Amino acid sequence: MSKLTDLTIAEARDGLGDGKFSSVELTDVHIKAVEAARDLNAFVTETLDLAIERAKASDERRAKGKPAGGMDGIPIAVKDLFCTEGVLTTASSHILDGFIPPYESTVSQNLRDAGSVMLGKTNMDEFAMGSANVTSFYGAVKNPWYVNDGKDRVPGGSSGGSAAAVAANISLGAAGSDTGGSIRQPASFCGVVGMKPTYGRCSRWGMVAFASSLDQAGPLTRTVRDAAIMLQAMAGHDSKDSTSSTEPVPNFEASITGEIKGLKIGIPSEYRIDGMSSEIEGLWSQGVEMLKDAGAEPLEVSLPHTKYALPTYYIVAPAEASSNLARYDGVRYGLRVDAETLDEMYETTRGEGFGQEVRRRIMIGAYVLSAGYYDAYYVKAQKLRTLILKDFSDAFKKVDAILTPTTPFAAFAIGEKMDDPVQMYINDVFTVPSSLAGLPAITVPAGLSNEGLPLGLHLITKPFDEETLFCVADVLEKLVSFHTKPSYLSKDAR
Amino acid sequence: MRRLFSLKNSSQHNQPIYDLTSFRLNDFLLVCAAGIPNEQPRKNFEKLSEMVLDEATVRKIAKLARIKVPENEVPTLAEELSKIIEWIEQLNEVDTENVTPMTSMAEMVMPKRADKVTDGNYPDRVLSNAPDPEGPFYTVPKVVE
Structure with missing residues (x-):
């Protein structure tokens, strides 16, 4: 077995640079990994021929002494909500049947321009609405981590296919998107690093929209350094997205200095939620101690409106979704279910094309925006959002970063937590507040649950301070020294 | 369309319904479909x-x-x-009595590009995903009697 699939992006970059292997060789072992891991259902579309083509082009560039960028020749996976020119893009929804974008999203274009090699489009919760990757029209994704009880675990969601692909050594990194935790929660469930940058860092142009004031692209990788390298390739101002930031993009990798002496780390007391398991609490305290030993100063901070973040999110996000998803009408692209009248065609197309959770959220959105309820729900939620943002602004007057758990529990079995939508929403209780405030955040694998499944720790910093985020996360990663590999990787034995 | 823009300055709502920058023409239709608040706002x-x-x-x-x-x-x-x-x-x-609703992630004025044609003239690409196109047109079931 080749071990080229074990490399980090940084190691692969160096190996390619030193001529130890070519991109075609590196891509070839990853193509074999994609083929061998089809049982995980991590991909909606594989683009293996395209990958070889791009790997050859990368090798040619390198032979001429002109590599394209920081990720030249690196095989990655791309969540199936980034529009990719000439490649089926579905957002894992039936309603986007057969949709082949004639254009490329800015983020996937940036990744191409940096030389990366796309292996395929990863499975996800339909329209990114879910936390278990079970709402995909293309079926559930299996978490490469399992324990010996015969039950497959969910990979988390919505970027479940991306997280599974990185964890199972199928791709060196993956592009995901995060609206309320959709990068960080699956990364935590699959034992990988997942990073959501500040709102506006990455262009939303060409991303299938869920909730426009929250959606943000980011990387899933095996190390913090890899996340910095990959974000570098993804980020940057884009005039095609009116909310794209003009803040200069710093060198993220250079921010990884190993030095956190004197940094103040906030520990928000409100994140000690009722019923939090002792293993999560233990992991969190351990993280605090580690950062303290490295010279940082832990400080209690208060984020008083934390408990209102989830209900706020479940007004704002569905409201925006109900508007964004109005475009799926069976007229211009995707599924059309024929009917006698135009109205009936809209209704039957949307009724058949959207899955249960998407229908639920669109209807919640339509309701909270409807006549008579707009102020009671939508404006109320926007006011709560102001208060949540203020909580963070106040805390960041005292601290440089905030440390919390990523999720309230480890990955659960496929089919669990399905009876009550609100129970599923609890998955994102620790990730939603920073999404509502547009802040950069990262999850780092930090330990195993009693059952033997990975758990993550979550760091949040000020807007556009990804540098402190990467720096602290890297120190935490080294101290935690989490090197356990998912059970799937020893499947040769099973 | 006109009605939506006028809402931005409506006295009933100090804040725009949406951050209009984030949505496209088509999205306005659903706002209309979902109903524009025209009743007295509920206080609680x-x-x-x-x-x-x-x-x-x-x-x-x-x-x-x-x-x-x-x-x-x-x-x-x-x-x-x-x-x-x-x-x-x-x-x-x-209690949110004196709280200003958050309507945009960044305190910024919406950027505007020059009013010039920079794109277009490729109906084939635009129609390439249409479920049932006819010539350079999208088609829908008959809407007039």
Whole structure:
């Protein structure tokens, strides 16, 4: 077995640079990994021929002494909500049947321009609405981590296919998107690093929209350094997205200095939620101690409106979704279910094309925006959002970063937590507040649950301070020294 | 269209309904479909908890959202949506009397590009995904009698 699939992006970059292997060789072992891991259902579309083509082009560039960028020749996976020119893009929804974008999203274009090699489009919760990757029209994704009880675990969601692909050594990194935790929660469930940058860092142009004031692209990788390298390739101002930031993009990798002496780390007391398991609490305290030993100063901070973040999110996000998803009408692209009248065609197309959770959220959105309820729900939620943002602004007057758990529990079995939508929403209780405030955040694998499944720790910093985020996360990663590999990787034995 | 823009300056709503920068033309249609608030705004949640979503309301919002919901799914959906709405109503605990609603992630003026044609003239690409195009046109079922 080749071990080229074990490399980090940084190691692969160096190996390619030193001529130890070519991109075609590196891509070839990853193509074999994609083929061998089809049982995980991590991909909606594989683009293996395209990958070889791009790997050859990368090798040619390198032979001429002109590599394209920081990720030249690196095989990655791309969540199936980034529009990719000439490649089926579905957002894992039936309603986007057969949709082949004639254009490329800015983020996937940036990744191409940096030389990366796309292996395929990863499975996800339909329209990114879910936390278990079970709402995909293309079926559930299996978490490469399992324990010996015969039950497959969910990979988390919505970027479940991306997280599974990185964890199972199928791709060196993956592009995901995060609206309320959709990068960080699956990364935590699959034992990988997942990073959501500040709102506006990455262009939303060409991303299938869920909730426009929250959606943000980011990387899933095996190390913090890899996340910095990959974000570098993804980020940057884009005039095609009116909310794209003009803040200069710093060198993220250079921010990884190993030095956190004197940094103040906030520990928000409100994140000690009722019923939090002792293993999560233990992991969190351990993280605090580690950062303290490295010279940082832990400080209690208060984020008083934390408990209102989830209900706020479940007004704002569905409201925006109900508007964004109005475009799926069976007229211009995707599924059309024929009917006698135009109205009936809209209704039957949307009724058949959207899955249960998407229908639920669109209807919640339509309701909270409807006549008579707009102020009671939508404006109320926007006011709560102001208060949540203020909580963070106040805390960041005292601290440089905030440390919390990523999720309230480890990955659960496929089919669990399905009876009550609100129970599923609890998955994102620790990730939603920073999404509502547009802040950069990262999850780092930090330990195993009693059952033997990975758990993550979550760091949040000020807007556009990804540098402190990467720096602290890297120190935490080294101290935690989490090197356990998912059970799937020893499947040769099973 | 005109009605939506005028809403931005409406005295009833100090804040725009949407960050208009984030949405495209097509999205305005659903705003219209979903109903523009034209009644007196509710000051609080007083009556809402008695008024969880009944089946008639579910049928109404399904219609507004242009989603066909089979009649046998209406009762379950009413129950699920009511649960979500009841859970959301805990926001009523928070006094937000003097709080300004957050309407944009960044304190910035919407950037505008020069008013020039920079794109277009490729109807084939635009229509390449149309389910049932006819010449350079999208098609829909007949809408006039």
